Amino acid sequence: EETEPLKIMISGAPASGKGTQCELITKNYKLVHIAAGDLLRSEIAAGTENGKLAKEFMDKGQLVPNKIVVMMVKERLMQPDSQRYGWLLDGYPRSLSQATALKEFGFEPDIFILLEVPEEILVERVVGRRMDPVTGKIYHLKYSPPETEEIAARLTQRFDDTVEKVKLRLQTHRQNVEAVLSLYKDITVKINGAAPKEEVFAQIDKLLSEFLEQKKSTLGTV
Numbered sequence: 001e002e003t004e005p006l007k008i009m010i011s012g013a014p015a016s017g018k019g020t021q022c023e024l025i026t027k028n029y030k031l032v033h034i035a036a037g038d039l040l041r042s043e044i045a046a047g048t049e050n051g052k053l054a055k056e057f058m059d060k061g062q063l064v065p066n067k068i069v070v071m072m073v074k075e076r077l078m079q080p081d082s083q084r085y086g087w088l089l090d091g092y093p094r095s096l097s098q099a100t101a102l103k104e105f106g107f108e109p110d111i112f113i114l115l116e117v118p119e120e121i122l123v124e125r126v127v128g129r130r131m132d133p134v135t136g137k138i139y140h141l142k143y144s145p146p147e148t149e150e151i152a153a154r155l156t157q158r159f160d161d162t163v164e165k166v167k168l169r170l171q172t173h174r175q176n177v178e179a180v181l182s183l184y185k186d187i188t189v190k191i192n193g194a195a196p197k198e199e200v201f202a203q204i205d206k207l208l209s210e211f212l213e214q215k216k217s218t219l220g221t222v
């Protein structure tokens with residue numbers, strides 16, 4: 001008999017390292033990475049009506065309205081791959097109403113990971129972040145520089161990665177984080193996200209492998 005697939009939520013302030021950790025997690029665990037911000041950026045890139053509306057809010061560092069985000073995430077969670085392999089939900093829920101909606105649809109995580117990083121570090125991370133449009137990989141000019149000249153030449157910057165916009169994004173985060181945390185406090189694990197990314201991942205890897213071990217042994221005794 002097979003164990004239920006793992007269901008994880010990962011949260012934290014802008015640039016706390018959610019996307020970076022998700023890359024490392026999916027290399028080691030067969031989970032489907034669902035990032036609300038990435039889904040929204042694909043809508044923008046595709047030029048859809050939802051994308052156009054979403055961009056207005058993202059430009060101001062505000063939450064995109066639920067009528068766009070909630071269904072978008074729900075549909076992705078319902079895909080057969082997420083159901084079969086489990087999911088790693090990144091940047092969702094970001095408000096109490098999003099959390100409640102998810103619960104009503106029957107999506108409950110096993111673990112809620114909160115990456116904790118002091119604010120003065122976040123601004124530096126945002127400003128130095130670059131994306132590879134070919135592989136989708138996240139880089140940082142100082143902390144995670146591109147491997148080759150070829151990659152360096154094609155890196156792009158996100159439209160909301162400016163000092164002014166990250167301040168607005170941080171403000172939005174501060175306004176909502178407590179309400180979301182209150183709903184998941186029994187399964188929340190706080191991780192120090194200020195360490196180098198490999199060290200942050202080592203903490204998460206330990207957490208997930210122990211959780212899976214425990215799940216297996218409980219199953220064995222039934």
Ligand code: AP5
Pocket residue numbers: 012013014015016017018019020021036037038040057058059061062063064065069090091092093094098125126128129130138139140141143144169193194195196197198200
């Ligand atoms: P989203 O795309 O989710 O952005 P965010 O929450 O601001 O988070 P980021 O993607 O900026 O950071 P991250 O934590 O993934 O960090 P990363 O790994 O890249 O959302 C964007 C917008 O979309 C929102 O403002 C909102 O408008 C909208 N939106 C999204 N979800 C929504 C929702 N649920 N409801 C409504 N609206 C929503 O790392 C950052 C940088 O630091 C990188 O350069 C990386 O290389 C570097 N780095 C990472 N880890 C380390 C480390 N340990 N040490 C040194 N450097 C590191």
